Amino acid sequence: MSTQITFLPETASQTGGPYVHIGLAPKQAGFDIFENNFDNQLAKPETKGERIRLEGQVYDGSGTVLRDVLVEIWQANAAGKYAHPADTQDKPIDPAFRGWGRTGADFDTGFYSFETIKPGAVPGARPGTTQAPHICLVLFARGLNLGLHTRVYFEDEKEANAKDPIINGIEWEIRRDTLIARREERDGKAVYRFDIRIQDTPDGGKETVFFDV
Amino acid sequence: MSNPLLPPSTTGVFVQRDSDAHPPAYTPGYKTSVLRSPRKALISNVGTLSEITSPVFRPQELGPKDNDLITNFAKDGLPIGERVIVHGFLRDQFGRPVKNALIEVWQANASGRYRHKNDTYIGSLDPNFGGCGRMLTDENGYYMFRTIKPGPYPWRNRINDWRPSHIHFSILADGWAQRLITQQYFEGDTLIPHCPILKTINNEEQVRGLIAMQDIGNFIALDSRCYRFDITVRGRTATWFEN
Numbered sequence: 001m002s003t004q005i006t007f008l009p010e011t012a013s014q015t016g017g018p019y020v021h022i023g024l025a026p027k028q029a030g031f032d033i034f035e036n037n038f039d040n041q042l043a044k045p046e047t048k049g050e051r052i053r054l055e056g057q058v059y060d061g062s063g064t065v066l067r068d069v070l071v072e073i074w075q076a077n078a079a080g081k082y083a084h085p086a087d088t089q090d091k092p093i094d095p096a097f098r099g100w101g102r103t104g105a106d107f108d109t110g111f112y113s114f115e116t117i118k119p120g121a122v123p124g125a126r127p128g129t130t131q132a133p134h135i136c137l138v139l140f141a142r143g144l145n146l147g148l149h150t151r152v153y154f155e156d157e158k159e160a161n162a163k164d165p166i167i168n169g170i171e172w173e174i175r176r177d178t179l180i181a182r183r184e185e186r187d188g189k190a191v192y193r194f195d196i197r198i199q200d201t202p203d204g205g206k207e208t209v210f211f212d213v
Numbered sequence: 214m215s216n217p218l219l220p221p222s223t224t225g226v227f228v229q230r231d232s233d234a235h236p237p238a239y240t241p242g243y244k245t246s247v248l249r250s251p252r253k254a255l256i257s258n259v260g261t262l263s264e265i266t267s268p269v270f271r272p273q274e275l276g277p278k279d280n281d282l283i284t285n286f287a288k289d290g291l292p293i294g295e296r297v298i299v300h301g302f303l304r305d306q307f308g309r310p311v312k313n314a315l316i317e318v319w320q321a322n323a324s325g326r327y328r329h330k331n332d333t334y335i336g337s338l339d340p341n342f343g344g345c346g347r348m349l350t351d352e353n354g355y356y357m358f359r360t361i362k363p364g365p366y367p368w369r370n371r372i373n374d375w376r377p378s379h380i381h382f383s384i385l386a387d388g389w390a391q392r393l394i395t396q397q398y399f400e401g402d403t404l405i406p407h408c409p410i411l412k413t414i415n416n417e418e419q420v421r422g423l424i425a426m427q428d429i430g431n432f433i434a435l436d437s438r439c440y441r442f443d444i445t446v447r448g449r450t451a452t453w454f455e456n
Contacts, residue, residue, distance in 0.1 A: 007228070007306040008445045012419040013235045014396040015243075015410060016381065019329040023319025023345045023381055030330040033286055033343045035276045061248040068331070074268065074389050084266035086224045086388070100268035107330070125226075125259040136263050140394050143245030145236035145413050147392060151263075166258055175253075199252050212230060212255040213264045213390045 013147070016140035020070045021104050024140075028104045040103035042073075042116035046096040049078025049117030053191045054152065054181065057110045058139060061199030065110030069141040072102040073114055073152075075134075080120030089123065118154070118190070124165040132160035132167070136213075139196065149213045152194050155183045170209055178208045225450040226260035227390040228306060236413030243409045244370050264390040265449070270315045272349055279347050282320075282360035286343030293339055294323025294361035296437040299380065299397070299425060303354045306448030310354030314386040314446075318358060319345040320379070325366030334366055359437065365404055377404035377411070384446060391446040398424045399440060 021029040027037055043051055054073070058066040076082050076099060081091040083099050097117070105112045119133045135152040153161050161167055161180065170176050181192035197205045238250035258264075278285040283292060299318075303311045321327045321344065324336030328344050342361060350356045363378050379396045386392075398405055405411060405424065414420050425442035432438050 007448060008304070008308060009234045009419060009422065010231065010306060010447055011393065011395055011422055011444045012414050012416075013393060014381075014413075014423070015246075016383075016394045017396075018331060019319065019327045020381070020394075022327060022329050023317045023347075024383060026343070026345050029328065031286075031328055031343060033345060034279060034347075036274050061252075064248075066249070072392075074263070074266075076263075082262060082266040084269055084387075086266050087262055088224060089262075098268055122262050125261045131261060131263070134263070136389055138389075138392055141249065143243070143247075143249030145238055145240060145243070145246060145250075147394060148238075148251070149392075166261070169258055170256055198249050207251055207253055210251050210253075210255050212232075212257040213260070 013145060015142060015145055016070060018068050018142040020068070020140055024070055024102060025104045028107075038102055040101045040114045042075075042097065042099065042101045042114060044096045047117055048094050048097070051115070051189060052118050053113060053115055053186075053189060054135065054194060055111060055113035055191060056181075056194040056196065058105060058112070058196045059198065059201050059205060061201065063201040063203050063205070066141055067105055067107050067110045069105045069112070069139055070102065071105065071112045072138050073100065073116070074136040075099050075116065076119040076122050078117055078120050080122045082122070121160060126165070129165050130160070130163065132157050132164040134164075134166075137194075148198070149211045150196065150208055151179055151211070152181050152192070153179050154192060155180050175206065175209050178206055222449050222451040224265070225452045226265055227388055227447040227449055229257075230447065233416060234419055236415070240413040243413050246413070260390060265388045267385060267387055267389050267391070270313065270349060270385070275347060275349065280358040282342070282344065282346045282358065285346060287341045290341055292322065292342035292361050294342075296359070297362045298357060298359050298431070298433070298437050298439045299442055300355070300357035300428075300431070300439065301425075301441050301443040303350045303356060303384065303386070303444045303446065305446055309448075310350075310352070311386050311446060312350055312352055312354060314350045314354075314384060315347065316350065316356050317345070317347040317383040318360075319381045320360065320363040321366055323361050323364050325364035336364065336366065362399070365402075370409055374409060375404055375407075377402040377408050382444070384444060386446045388447070388449065393446055395444075396423060397442050400424055400426050
């Protein structure tokens, strides 16, 4: 008989449900309760780096936009450093940048958006590798039993994207493009459009790559 | 139950997620999941700096009543319903306390009605109850909040489906890979075995893990009852060798 080393099971996930905003974005649910609310404004006036807006919509398998989805992002600062003690790189922390934000999609249009800065490159898992600038993004909603993780990369970082270990880890090259946000200028400001398709859609939209992080 | 198996670590990657511990994405008994579940397999990567880090929150960011749902929205009196305290420990899979994690909760009121633009259930709103709260775990991974026990409510899945009483929980812990949203149920609720959302979990032990136990020893006489709900997030492994 052998003994097996065990550890505690992770608590099971459950859907965030249709009223996820009550707890995570109460103003959007329609009431004012906390003095300090977490939101989608990651860039403060003193934050270093190029201001960008990240926006898009999330589609279900019928091509319908999700209007009750909650989106969170997590990213490094402009120097490519995360504001967390596990990031031991010899790079400056930006005291004016936490790197995290959340928002609900608009109840009418389904658009989500973040005002943030373009992140710097961070190291890959293996020594000597570098990840292209990216933003980690997670979705919670009614109908999603477990949060869906994906990554946002930038269209104008072609060279870095071509060397990115995560992108290159996707065996199906045709799927890699689902992680690239499109850049446009609006009133002199960079806007990256990143739409997410939970399933292939009837209009030909391809299912976004989701990660088991 | 188990002693920590690995030395404390602050920089290691997380143990892989056991997919059998969670509901699959596609669960047709919960109808909304049908069009909102990916058809392709998730892609697994070795953890990088992006997944082993996570936002850090400071106690000053929260208000003094943020973990008291009985008073944090009270206008002209106390909310109506059963006064309960919910408390427990947040730990990782190796049994280590998870400190300074942000726990956010939301729920319906005693009628089973949510304070949300899109909830049109006939159960009445309570003018003195908001239904959300938040807190940071302490040095021991402990958290507690006070609330009104939520009522069950009907929802459009099958025509006569009802959710058991539940409180939604969101956990932002020490690594992005630990990000978790779940629901906590109450011991003895007879709706639990009928719930299509709970049935998305194919593992009885895991369902049991979502049920808070009545904590009689911690009832407050002539005031509040108490439930105990412990939460486990992914374990951070040790870093034995620098790479």
